[in-house]
Amino acid sequence: MSYYNYNHPSSGYGAPNAPPNGFNNQGGFSAGGFYPNPPNSTYSYGPPPNFNQAPPPPPSHDGYAPSYLPPPASHSYGHTHPGPPPPPPLSTYPGVSYQSPVPNQSFPYQQQVSVIHYRNAPVPAPVGYDLPPLADLAPGYDPNMDIDKIRKATKGIGTDEAALIATLAHLGSLPMASLSASFKARTGKTLTEVLDSESSGYFGETLHGLIQGPLWYDVELVRSAVQGAGTDELLLTEIIADLTPSDRQNLCVAYRMRYGRDLQADIRGDLSAKTERLYTMLLSANPLPENYPVDYQQVEQDVKSLYKAGQGKIGTDEITFCDIIINRSRPHLAALCDAYTRKYKSLTKVIKSEFSGHMRQTLLFIVEGAKPKHAMEFGPGVWRDAKLLEKSMKGLGTKDKQLVRRIVRYHWDKPRFEAIEAAYHKKYRKSLEGRVAGETSGDYKKLLVAIVRGG
Template sequence: MSYNYSYNQPPYQQPGQNPSYPGYAQPQLSASGGFMPGMPPAQQYAPPPGAPPIPGNRPQSGAGPSSNGPGYYPPQGPPPQAPYFPPPPAPGPGPYGYAPSPVPPPGPPLVQQPYGYAPPGGYLPMPQYLGTPIPLSAMNKYSTDPPVPGYDARGDVEAIHKATKGFGTDESQLIRTLAPLNALQVATLATQYKAAKGRDLGQLIEKETGGWFGMGLRGIILGPLGWDVELLHRAIAGVGTHEDLLNEILLSRTNDEMNMLKSAYRDHYGRNAEQDVSNDLSMKTKNLFVMAMNASRVPDNVPVNPQQVAVDIDQLHNAGVGRKGTNEMVFCEIMVNRSGPHLAAISAAYHAKYKMTLTRAIKKEFSGHMKDALLYIAEGAKRDGRGVWRDAKLLEHSMAGLGTKDERLVWRIIRAHWDRQRMEAIKASYQAKYKKSLAARIKGETSGDYQKLMIQLVG
């Protein structure tokens, strides 16, 4: 998913360009209005090699060059009324022939027309993160979000105010109000609550609630991108690294998602996310995450090349179980930079050729955080490469054994609920694998308002 940050920005024009015809040299005039002495005639008002001729700057029949110098003909006719200024040059092609998406610039506000507005040239693409449209303010705190069609936040503002005023908090009302909202609606609600009540919605909820219930509501209010930024910081802050969380935030992401995450992290913390993650890791694991955050992954809509799949499975075998010792960087390069469908094809072809699953090969060759990171990617490649089966398995791991790993359960449910279609697929996969509904499993492992919120989000 890509998006345009600059269609409202001033037209792109290099210094010295002819304002009517971009790419042509602007003539340099002396005080008397003539051309500067000694200026080569070709640079006076001539197009660059291979460019189309300038309308009105051609000799008419029977006319010769003017006294301004050989090759110059006075412009004929009025200038065009609506000149076209080309955009800045696109970044160079990356691996597999596609150009990486730009990192959104920090600083000045981004301006977007109301959602669904069609500017000249077509509809403005809406940025998406975790499978759902997100507001521009999530990527740039100086931006103003347009209204969300069909959503009037005033009723929800009053519902939250009523639920939190005075002594005690009506937690059920908070769940009924916040759980059904999408990311665009949540951002609108937060803005209008602050405008109407003079309080930050996130700070209010943090003051009025607590525990895993409060953590879940905070994840909803921050939205999919904002909460991922906070979770990424949480994963690397303090002593040690929250490895599971780091894997889920940074691995198997689209290039656009990774670039949005890095930009929003910089916008919120004033720091470089790649550098912070790199400083928290070491050796080959550090290299793996640097590669992942480089955002050079092949997009999922690129057709799978069977010949490349065959090459990749041989390279993985020869770098692992097919040799003495392990070439870790071969695994990292292939697992990090290939698309989901391509990795799904690798997983099937590897098993068919070498009679061993790719996950089994990784478990034999790796240990520690590197093993867990590669397994997260490899298990996401099973079935269709969308990670649905893996995410259902991770939800079960949050509840299996003695005690519930509540923190993991909360972030996994909150992050999954934004994309309702994918959540339904996760629920179906969970039912097929464990012969029990996800909602019933959660109900047996949680209680109170925390339970009610998780069940509501699962649907």
């Protein structure tokens, strides 16, 4: 299935003035996601994550280098001269870009709940999350009928799981948030409390993840990764390694609101030595926006630095690798992977030979999410995430916890999730829906299939 001319219908729940589902009509990254370009074209990057103003697109040049990357600029946009900064966000909290919905004229006295984008999905901002629910949080969606269905499905002896699946599996992030807030206002109980008591097993875990929404589910997952004996580094990597700086900021704010604790301090307290430094760098990273032109002089310097830190010496300078891979934009990393491969060998092979354990796992996760091989067709990280879904189901027994959290986390960004399905089909010659159905059973199977199918 080609995604070159793909236009996903608007869900109706995006941020005001945002491009439909995060697409632009030229391809590349936009504020809401990735839209592939036509064949034989270059990457064309949309605006950074600010929905009120965007800088002009990078200038075009003739005779540029790799065909899938923007051309070298005539002046440096490197880390020492970053060029023009993006316009300042509309913020009520430092570093967090908020977008308020149009005020509800029927209730002018009520303070508005701000809407932000987290991992390309619109969600209520963590600051002010407990304000009174407003109908215009999810325009066009009335939660009252769904509340009645849920109460009927959970009333009396037994639970109507089929009714819960039909009601919840298709909801977008803002309707889900509106439903949760309105349910508490009407019943005096949270939706989480009711459904956790009425469901169990992996069916219950999937329902729980759905009703948390993208941001609060990640907050719970990152807490589980660092809580108790030991650390789940794989889970920690999947949660924080792909986030934008504003996403990480919102995650840290929500984590403090939920648990009254500092996320960076909890990670530092749970890890040690270079692994601790790795995750601290991930939470503090602030690479250039993805619409900035790639500085090819910086790319060449990074190639030399990585060679000297790995292949060109006895032992490995791990921090140099972490610094470059974590603190560069994905377009820069794509150019770096190409340049390093042409001069030496595959950067992923170098990482596999120079590293082990969690540091190897995390660096590979980032690099494989930026490699340009399949980005033109599917988008950055999509091929990697399709492979991760297969790893959840491959071999003897299904890794259900991984499968649940990956499907629930991926599905909020619907255009990207459809790209993951297409990449999965291309790589494994089978549908993701069919594969999930074959690895699960009962109501758990029905719920996961409904999520994959999109309700």
